[in-house]
Amino acid sequence: MTTLDSDESAESYFGTQLPPPTLDQDIAGVRSFVHRQRGLNRKVVLVTSGGTTVPLELNVVRFLDNFSAGTRGATSAEYFLKAGYAVIFMHRQFSLQPFSRHYSHSTNPFLDFLEIEPNPDKSSAPPNITVTRSERDGLLDVLTAYKSVQQSGLLHTLTFVNVNEYLWLLRAVSQELSVLGRSVLYYLAAAVSDFFLPRQKMSEHKIQSGKGSLLIEMDQVPKILKPMIDEWSPDGFVVSFKLETDPALLVPKSRAALERYGHHLVIGNDLHRRKHEVVFVSREHQGTAARDVGINWLRISGDAVNARGHPKEIEEDIVAELTKRHQAWIEGPRS
Ligand code: PAZ
Structure with missing residues (x-):
């Protein structure tokens, strides 16, 4: 069996798998964010967060997924912002995000913190909405930090869903960030699938049942940390996670x-x-x-x-x- 080294396999991956349709637009946004932060001499961190899916069909009905909710990435992004970093938060769509994570719909539903109070002045006026007293201080802290980050433009958000979108984005974003030299930190907390199904091997339509068991042979996702460190952003400070x-x-x-x-x-x-x-x-x-x-x-x-x-x-x-x-x-x- 011939094995490809990581550079070759990354190259062959990007030579055979299609980029996401929004890639150019996403990268234009990153470029102007990086340009602004560079002018302000700020350190920038790329935080990746959440799980990646592996679609089994081109018209996707079924996919493999993993457990990650994006807690590590969303929480860390807040602490990086507090430390004065500008943050590119590249996360799985609908996973947790900085600030709003405190009021996740499943663990801490924000509707439970709101009260409806009749308007005391005019009985015909619409009622007021207030925050439950016990939650007020906590919400004020989160809201104040959120508004301040929004105003200062320190947070830029990108989304992916499947592993192919993640890989294309990571390559393009790290190439953009390389202009920052040592001022960029990579914090790669996303739970990235180790296996994928190349589009050439995917069924176009929904896989049909009725033929007994389903056997799927997957390819290995290229080890893209190597080209990232050697070529795309050689001066960045790179932190990866191992689960x-x-x-x-x-x-x-x-x-x-x-x-x-x-x-x-x-x-x-x-x-x-x-x-x-x-x-x-x-x-x-x-x-x-x-x-x-x-x-x-x-x-x-x-x-x-x-x-x-x-x-x-x-x-x-x-x-x-x-x-x-x-x-x-x-x-x-x-x-
Ligand atoms: O998203 P989460 O907070 O539930 O989990 C975080 C994590 C375990 C996915 C992260 O800390 C991690 O280890 N990421 C890398 C996983 C890996 O590809 O080995």
């Missing part, structure tokens, strides 16, 4: 990813412990020479609270650590 369900694999697999792609940091997380525990796997540097692999666990306890007395989110500490490491990279020696 495992077997705790024994977490560190070895994160380490293998770091060694394979040669980027800055892999954050490993276990599916069931990811909200309380992550592991940072990175090369430790001495001068310009990479020394050894550093393994640092970051944990928060279940009852930890933040400075405002709200439940602590692990993303606050992840982002605090990353902003330090990114700054050190910006100021560090050029090899």
Whole structure:
């Protein structure tokens, strides 16, 4: 069996799979956002978030999906904004987004926080809508941060649904961001499928039942971290995530990813412990020479609270650590 190396397979992927129809328009938006941030000398982070689908038919009725709700990405984006970064938030359509995530329709429906009160002045006037007293302070905090980010134009949003859209967008966005050199941080938290069905192998119409079991052979999604780091955005600070369900694999697999792609940091997380525990796997540097692999666990306890007395989110500490490491990279020696 011949195996393609990652560059070749990425090249052959983009040579055979079609770009999404909105790609040019999406990239024009990113270009003007990046241009503005560059003029203001701001650091920019690309946050990817949410799961990717793998369609099984060209006229899609069925697709494979994964569990990710986009919590990690949406939460981290807020902390990056707080830290002064401009954020490109590239997320799965309808997954959680910064700010509105606090009022997700399933876990915290915002309609439950609203009250209808008769208008005291004129009985014929429409009633007022008010916020339940106990929710007012929390909502005010979120709304104030949201409005301020909107006004300052610090957040740019892009959406994808399937893995093909994700790959095309990631390549094009990272090529645009490369003009920022070391000022760009990549925070690749999306749960990206490892397998896909090339359009050449897809059935045009809905796969018909009645012929017994369904066998589908999928291709491997190209490992695009390699060309991203080597060619598309060689100076960016790149952080990828590694998800495992077997705790024994977490560190070895994160380490293998770091060694394979040669980027800055892999954050490993276990599916069931990811909200309380992550592991940072990175090369430790001495001068310009990479020394050894550093393994640092970051944990928060279940009852930890933040400075405002709200439940602590692990993303606050992840982002605090990353902003330090990114700054050190910006100021560090050029090899
Ligand atoms: O979206 P979420 O908060 O439910 O989950 C976050 C996560 C586990 C998808 C993310 O932290 C992650 O590990 N992303 C990379 C997954 C992978 O492709 O290995």
